[in-house]
Amino acid sequence: MVNAATKELKKHEKDQEWWWVAEKTRSKRLDYLRKAVWKKGAIGGAYNPGIKIDLERPILFTEAWKENDQDPMMLRKAKAIAHVLENISIFITDQAQLVGYIGSLPHTIQWYPEGASIVNEEVYNEPGTVPEPKEKSLKIMAEINDYWGGQTAIDKLGRVLNPEDLVKYMSGVIGWGVPTSAYGYAGKDYEYILTGKRGFEDIIEEIDGYMDEAEKRTSGEPGPDIFPLYDKMLNWEAMQIILEASINFAGRYARLARVISENFESNPKRKEELMRISETCEQVPAKPPRTLQESFQFDWFVQTLARFEAYEGSMPCRPDYYHGPYYDKDVNIDKRLTKEEALDLVGEFMIRTYEIGVFAPRWAREGLQGITGTWVWTMGGVNKDGSDACNDLTIAFMQAARLVRVSNPTFGFRWHPGVKDEVMRECFECIRHGLGYPSMRNDPILVENTVYWYGHPVEEARTWVHQACMSPCPTTKHGFQPMRMASATANTAKMVEYALSDGFDRVVQMQMGPKTGDPRKFKDFEELFQAWTAQMEWLMNILVRTVNLGRAKDPEFFGRPFLSAISERSVESGLDAVSPEGERGNCWVTFFTWVENADSLAAVKKLVFDEKKYTMDDLITALEADWEGHEEMRLDFVNNAPKWGNDDDYVDDIMVRCLKEVARHSHEIKCPSGNNWPALPENVSGNIHYASLVGALPNGRRLGDALYDGGVSPGPGLDKKGPSAVLKSCSKFDHIKDGRAFLLNQRLSPTQLSGEKGFKLWKSYMDTWADLGLDHVQFNMVDDTTLRAAQSDPEKYAEVIVRVAGYSAHFVDISRKTQDNIIQRTVVGL
Amino acid sequence: MTTCNECTNFFPLEDDPSTGDCVQRVVDPRQAYYKAKPVDEDTDASKCDQFQKK
Numbered sequence: 001m002v003n004a005a006t007k008e009l010k011k012h013e014k015d016q017e018w019w020w021v022a023e024k025t026r027s028k029r030l031d032y033l034r035k036a037v038w039k040k041g042a043i044g045g046a047y048n049p050g051i052k053i054d055l056e057r058p059i060l061f062t063e064a065w066k067e068n069d070q071d072p073m074m075l076r077k078a079k080a081i082a083h084v085l086e087n088i089s090i091f092i093t094d095q096a097q098l099v100g101y102i103g104s105l106p107h108t109i110q111w112y113p114e115g116a117s118i119v120n121e122e123v124y125n126e127p128g129t130v131p132e133p134k135e136k137s138l139k140i141m142a143e144i145n146d147y148w149g150g151q152t153a154i155d156k157l158g159r160v161l162n163p164e165d166l167v168k169y170m171s172g173v174i175g176w177g178v179p180t181s182a183y184g185y186a187g188k189d190y191e192y193i194l195t196g197k198r199g200f201e202d203i204i205e206e207i208d209g210y211m212d213e214a215e216k217r218t219s220g221e222p223g224p225d226i227f228p229l230y231d232k233m234l235n236w237e238a239m240q241i242i243l244e245a246s247i248n249f250a251g252r253y254a255r256l257a258r259v260i261s262e263n264f265e266s267n268p269k270r271k272e273e274l275m276r277i278s279e280t281c282e283q284v285p286a287k288p289p290r291t292l293q294e295s296f297q298f299d300w301f302v303q304t305l306a307r308f309e310a311y312e313g314s315m316p317c318r319p320d321y322y323h324g325p326y327y328d329k330d331v332n333i334d335k336r337l338t339k340e341e342a343l344d345l346v347g348e349f350m351i352r353t354y355e356i357g358v359f360a361p362r363w364a365r366e367g368l369q370g371i372t373g374t375w376v377w378t379m380g381g382v383n384k385d386g387s388d389a390c391n392d393l394t395i396a397f398m399q400a401a402r403l404v405r406v407s408n409p410t411f412g413f414r415w416h417p418g419v420k421d422e423v424m425r426e427c428f429e430c431i432r433h434g435l436g437y438p439s440m441r442n443d444p445i446l447v448e449n450t451v452y453w454y455g456h457p458v459e460e461a462r463t464w465v466h467q468a469c470m471s472p473c474p475t476t477k478h479g480f481q482p483m484r485m486a487s488a489t490a491n492t493a494k495m496v497e498y499a500l501s502d503g504f505d506r507v508v509q510m511q512m513g514p515k516t517g518d519p520r521k522f523k524d525f526e527e528l529f530q531a532w533t534a535q536m537e538w539l540m541n542i543l544v545r546t547v548n549l550g551r552a553k554d555p556e557f558f559g560r561p562f563l564s565a566i567s568e569r570s571v572e573s574g575l576d577a578v579s580p581e582g583e584r585g586n587c588w589v590t591f592f593t594w595v596e597n598a599d600s601l602a603a604v605k606k607l608v609f610d611e612k613k614y615t616m617d618d619l620i621t622a623l624e625a626d627w628e629g630h631e632e633m634r635l636d637f638v639n640n641a642p643k644w645g646n647d648d649d650y651v652d653d654i655m656v657r658c659l660k661e662v663a664r665h666s667h668e669i670k671c672p673s674g675n676n677w678p679a680l681p682e683n684v685s686g687n688i689h690y691a692s693l694v695g696a697l698p699n700g701r702r703l704g705d706a707l708y709d710g711g712v713s714p715g716p717g718l719d720k721k722g723p724s725a726v727l728k729s730c731s732k733f734d735h736i737k738d739g740r741a742f743l744l745n746q747r748l749s750p751t752q753l754s755g756e757k758g759f760k761l762w763k764s765y766m767d768t769w770a771d772l773g774l775d776h777v778q779f780n781m782v783d784d785t786t787l788r789a790a791q792s793d794p795e796k797y798a799e800v801i802v803r804v805a806g807y808s809a810h811f812v813d814i815s816r817k818t819q820d821n822i823i824q825r826t827v828v829g830l
Numbered sequence: 831m832t833t834c835n836e837c838t839n840f841f842p843l844e845d846d847p848s849t850g851d852c853v854q855r856v857v858d859p860r861q862a863y864y865k866a867k868p869v870d871e872d873t874d875a876s877k878c879d880q881f882q883k884k
């Protein structure tokens with residue numbers, strides 16, 4: 001007989017209420033841990049009630065920083081972080097098996113006062129996040145801000161930047177992010193630290209060897225080659241200090257777990273678990289892991305410790321690949337864990353990540369609504385020899401994702417022709433359950449792209465992880481990228497806007513781009529296109545210049561002893577990991593608000609130059625008036641100009657031409673390692689953030705209207721010819737040579753894709769996608785009814801997740817404007 | 831002077847009992863946990879509202 005609970009579960013499944021299904025099928029432990037998380041992602045830009053700034057780290061860090069003012073950057077920083085690790089409060093949540101948090105308490109978000117004074121001001125003024133007692137906290141915060149004023153990484157960079165670049169950059173309309181490691185995306189040399197070959201004690205020993213050699217050399221025959229060794233020895237000392245502090249930090253957890261087990265806990269099972277936590281933290285990260293739990297814990301300490309050093313806005317990692325062998329050993333070979341027990345650990349690994357919170361400035365909260373950072377974990381893909389890398393843990397992660405339903409991390413799945421149906425089905429189930437992830441990535445294309453743009457050897461390219469939302473990066477000694485700065489993120493709608501305004505920004509009322517001529521006098525499309533090209537080059541140049549300088553100066557202005565200590569090339573060279581020396585280069589310029597360029601250029605070409613329905617004077621007058629008083633004309637530009645995504649060569653050719661111009665310029669501009677800067681169109685929720693900063697455009701958009709949802713996705717509701725036409729449009733450019741990667745959002749109907757038939761339909765869509773050589777696609781599969789119901793009853797639908805852009809978020813955590821923008825996206829029938 | 835050493839929450843280190851951890855149970859609106867903060871045995875406990883005599 002079917003009992004009531006089973007009946008209820010079946011009903012939820014039938015109604016596709018996957019969040020209830022998850023709650024009713026996950027283990028008690030996962031249910032507790034999932035609900036225990038204090039959500040740190042800002043809701044429509046504001047933090048949840050109860051979320052507080054962590055003051056322990058800023059106080060301890062500043063204390064030690066002041067005390068060691070004679071030391072060079074790396075050493076001073078290592079000592080400051082070591083002081084934090086020795087003294088900050090730690091905690092172990094009931095039922096947890098994995099430990100470690102970047103703040104002192106579960107509801108705290110971390111603050112890095114050494115990063116940027118402008119952010120420090122925001123921390124002080126942010127309502128609601130000042131910890132109690134408020135008056136005392138504000139006094140402490142003011143003292144910290146006073147001390148760091150003028151001394152932060154960004155303050156220092158500001159003093160060396162070209163003043164004109166600085167003013168234009170700080171206007172906030174052309175780029176996004178800050179060019180420092182303090183707020184960067186840091187990859188890791190996982191081939192060095194996560195392959196089970198070494199723990200931190202081994203690295204300390206390796207460094208001893210390098211220091212011994214350097215000491216011998218510096219006390220031997222004099223010569224110019226020994227000068228760098230003096231600085232390097234101090235850097236090595238810094239790395240050893242932080243590695244030792246990290247081992248001791250883990251030791252503090254080991255001790256706390258033991259104290260709880262021996263003095264507080266009465267449940268024998270939990271006592272045993274706590275002793276296992278204790279043994280685990282004695283083992284890792286000091287020594288290499290031996291079990292799945294130790295392997296996850298090792299990785300988790302690495303992620304946590306890196307965030308004691310810097311606000312890492314992304315989490316480039318590949319957990320199924322690096323932890324897979326431990327899963328296999330524990331579950332399949334030694335059978336020391338059942339699949340269910342392993343699933344608890346996998347789910348908790350995701351929950352620990354979801355828990356992370358750092359104070360983000362308002363622009364970042366608006367651009368990344370609902371989440372703390374773009375933590376896209378990489379799954380699947382191939383081994384270094386090209387064979388299928390999917391394993392049992394890949395499947396376990398997909399299953400755990402459906403049980404814990406977190407919006408951060410999300411997954412990007414590296415599809416290749418050898419992926420088994422069983423794994424594809426798991427990916428599909430996650431998408432069908434409305435998670436919005438995994439995004440699907442075309443591995444053969446992206447491996448080739450990685451080799452093409454930077455010359456990474458193919459074996460290294462095959463290790464790639466998502467450096468942030470989208471861009472692949474190897475996890476190897478010379479391939480990993482220690483600092484990718486979100487500030488090489490261009491608000492590219494400005495390219496066409498400035499081409500039509502002689503470089504003048506009507507929103508901030510200043511001359512931004514180069515003077516490319518009075519657009520009223522443009523006689524043909526070529527003149528307009530030349531102006532566009534000049535604006536495009538200028539925009540890429542100014543952002544890349546700023547970011548290159550930030551990168552080159554980062555070891556001097558910020559310093560990353562921990563990241564260096566876990567990177568083979570730094571351990572070997574004695575240089576800061578962020579130093580461009582020894583890195584092959586893997587930079588890209590993120591292109592927000594990109595498709596507006598093609599649609600706008602096509603509209604001008606058709607209605608002004610080809611059909612001569614309007615003059616350039618008519619158009620510029622209408623744009624200057626933000627289309628006000630020109631509604632009929634505006635609708636003509638919306639409805640009667642061709643739009644990207646409909647397999648229409650008229651506009652698609654313009655898109656391809658724009659991309660090829662960008663790709664040409666990408667080879668001309670170089671990163672500090674001397675490598676290229678290809679473009680990567682995608683948006684996070686920048687389309688909403690920039691809505692009030694981009695003026696009227698010829699695609700009919702007015703100032704304030706949401707921009708398109710990004711990448712190479714057609715404008716919402718403008719793809720009228722169905723999904724195949726979208727794919728065909730996107731296949732007209734080269735996904736290897738015309739850019740770094742191209743985000744494509746698609747909305748699918750959950751009703752059409754239910755059951756086995758649904759999987760087959762999706763599979764055949766994916767086959768077409770792969771055959772056409774696209775590099776990315778991601779899906780939303782939540783119907784309008786559910787989304788509208790969630791708008792009117794957010795509490796009931798608190799767990800509905802949607803794909804925003806390169807990331808997912810809980811629907812109720814994003815602004816109304818972003819919610820509407822997602823609903824407007826066309827639901828495609830396959 | 832009352833010191834941390836006299837408090838039930840104080841757990842001295844095995845290899846250096848002059849210092850240790852203040853371990854407390856906390857139940858917040860979302861979760862229950864144990865937290866630890868390093869303290870010295872001779873830290874003044876007279877103003878600590880969490881002090882519990884051993």
Ligand code: SF4
Nearest residue numbers: 834837852875878880
């Ligand atoms: S509760 Fe107070 S008195 Fe007791 S150990 Fe902790 S800090 Fe010391």
